[in-house]
Amino acid sequence: MSSQEIPEEENLPSAQEPGHGGAVERADDPFADPGLPAHQPRIQDIDERAAKRSERVVAFLFLLSMLATVAFIASFVAFPVDKIVYIWPIGHISILNFSLGVTLGIALFCIGAGAVHWARTLMSDVEMTDERHPIAATPEVKAKVLADFAAGASESGFGRRKLIRNTMFGALAFVPLSGVVLLRDLGPLPEKKLRSTLWAKGKQLINMNTLEPLRPEDVVVGSLTFAMPEGLEEDSEEFQQEIAKAALMIVRIQPDDIKDKRELEWSHEGIVAYSKICTHVGCPISLYEQQTHHVLCPCHQSTFDLADGARVLFGPAGHALPQLRIGVNGEGNLEALGDFEEPVGPAFWERG
Numbered sequence: 001m002s003s004q005e006i007p008e009e010e011n012l013p014s015a016q017e018p019g020h021g022g023a024v025e026r027a028d029d030p031f032a033d034p035g036l037p038a039h040q041p042r043i044q045d046i047d048e049r050a051a052k053r054s055e056r057v058v059a060f061l062f063l064l065s066m067l068a069t070v071a072f073i074a075s076f077v078a079f080p081v082d083k084i085v086y087i088w089p090i091g092h093i094s095i096l097n098f099s100l101g102v103t104l105g106i107a108l109f110c111i112g113a114g115a116v117h118w119a120r121t122l123m124s125d126v127e128m129t130d131e132r133h134p135i136a137a138t139p140e141v142k143a144k145v146l147a148d149f150a151a152g153a154s155e156s157g158f159g160r161r162k163l164i165r166n167t168m169f170g171a172l173a174f175v176p177l178s179g180v181v182l183l184r185d186l187g188p189l190p191e192k193k194l195r196s197t198l199w200a201k202g203k204q205l206i207n208m209n210t211l212e213p214l215r216p217e218d219v220v221v222g223s224l225t226f227a228m229p230e231g232l233e234e235d236s237e238e239f240q241q242e243i244a245k246a247a248l249m250i251v252r253i254q255p256d257d258i259k260d261k262r263e264l265e266w267s268h269e270g271i272v273a274y275s276k277i278c279t280h281v282g283c284p285i286s287l288y289e290q291q292t293h294h295v296l297c298p299c300h301q302s303t304f305d306l307a308d309g310a311r312v313l314f315g316p317a318g319h320a321l322p323q324l325r326i327g328v329n330g331e332g333n334l335e336a337l338g339d340f341e342e343p344v345g346p347a348f349w350e351r352g
Contacts (some may be wrong), residue, residue: 006295007159013203014162017248019167023265029065034250036127036129039125039127041118042121042125044121044122045123050124050339051121053062053222054118054122055119055122055161055164056119056163057114057117057120057164058114058117058118058164058167058168059116059163059164059167060111060112060338061113061114061172062111062114062164062167062168062170062171063116063167063171064106064110064225064346065106065107065110065111065114065171065174066106066107066167066170066171066174066176067111068103068104068106068107068110069103069104069107069171069174069175069177070101070149070174071099071106072099072100072107072177072178072181073177073178073181074324075096075099075100075103076096076100076181076182076184077198078347079099079114080096080098080330081098082094083095083096083235085098100126104178104327107171107174107175108175108179110171111168111171111172112173112339114171115168116154120165120171122156122157122161122164123152123155123156124152124155124156125155128148131237147271164302182294182333183283184299194245194343194345195338195343196339196340197229197242197246197344198229198231198232198242198245198246199229199246199324199336199338199339200229200336200339201336201337201338202232202329202335202336202337203229203231203335203336204333204334204335204336205227205229205230205248205273205333205334205335205336206227206228206230206251207225207226207227207328208226208227208228208247209226210226213230213331213333213334214227214250214333214334215332215333215334216328216332216334218268219250219251219252219271219334221252221253221254221270222252222290223252224249224250224251224252224286224288225249225251226247226248226249226250226275226276226344227244227248227250227334228243228247228248229242229336230248230296231270232246243343244269244282244345245277245279245298245345246273246274247275247276247277247284247286248275248276248324249273249274249275249276249285249295249306250271250272250273250334251272251274251288251293251306252270252271252272253265253270253272253293253307254270255269255270257293257307258270258272258307258308259306259307259308259309260308260309261311262306262309262323263307263309263323266323266324266325266337267324267326267328268327268328268334271326271334272306272323272326273323273324273325273334273336274295274304274322274323274324275309275321275322275340275344275345276305276323277321277344277345278297278299278300278302278317278318278319278321278345278346279302279312279314279318279319279321279344279346280297280300280302280315280318280344280346281297281299281300282345282346283297283298283299283300285297285298285304285321286298288306292305293305293306293307294313294328295321297317299317300316301314301315302314302315302317303315303318304320304321306321310323311323318346322340322341322342322343322344323340324338324339324340325337
């Protein structure tokens with residue numbers, strides 16, 4: 001662009017000169033406070049029926065929050081933790097996690113939505129201005145704040161609209177119950193699950209290698225055999241949990257070598273059955289010395305004497321291995337004559 005095409009600055013029209021294509025004359029104070037727009041009343045301010053409708057909507061949201069909290073607690077109790085379902089378009093998901101998330105989300109959302117709808121439709125929306133004041137409030141300011149608060153409480157209808165007030169209190173009281181229910185996941189309830197196993201009178205001993213019932217002639221002196229209860233399937237969901245308590249060691253000792261009287265009574269022709277779970281931290285025991293009848297835990301070297309009630313000879317284990325009383329059924333197979341009489345595995349806080 002040439003210098004002739006560039007307009008001279010002095011030839012440009014002045015913003016202060018009127019009559020030049022839309023130029024606006026400047027105000028004396030370009031930053032003047034425009035003030036607040038005129039207040040426009042809402043339909044709820046002039047129509048009591050509309051106000052009642054809004055009140056019912058807010059109450060409905062608070063009631064829905066309470067129902068969602070109840071559904072949260074019911075889901076926690078009703079759905080198993082390992083139940084997986086297909087939900088489109090999410091895919092396969094835990095029904096417990098999905099239900100807990102949805103119900104808790106609805107409960108919290110409804111409280112928030114109810115509060116917002118209450119504020120926007122029923123509480124006063126008159127704009128108020130106040131001059132800035134020192135941080136340290138004067139007695140007059142404190143009195144004004146209290147008066148404004150009282151006026152706001154009165155205009156909100158909190159005391160007059162009892163339906164909203166009561167349902168809001170109900171929703172706020174119900175929501176914390178969700179957190180209380182979640183405390184259930186801090187640990188197992190004090191039940192007797194650790195005191196019992198799948199062993200019961202008449203259950204056959206199943207060889208864990210062949211999955212066939214054990215017969216007395218299958219167990220020779222000096223051998224070590226592992227057994228599980230009849231009816232426990234390796235592909236079942238409860239297998240790992242149950243075998244951790246019910247796993248057995250089967251050994252055959254000459255009856256004359258058994259030192260403990262009860263052990264001899266609970267055996268069959270020198271065949272004794274002891275828990276395979278170490279009483280220290282629950283490791284599986286698998287090392288057997290034929291000559292001494294000792295078994296050794298490979299984790300921390302706790303040593304038990306299977307010829308003397310499986311008492312502890314060495315190591316950190318706190319007590320002897322529990323023995324299972326066994327016999328022979330009509331088919332000639334080894335069977336349990338009951339469950340263990342004491343909890344298997346390591347010591348736990350419920351042990352009495």
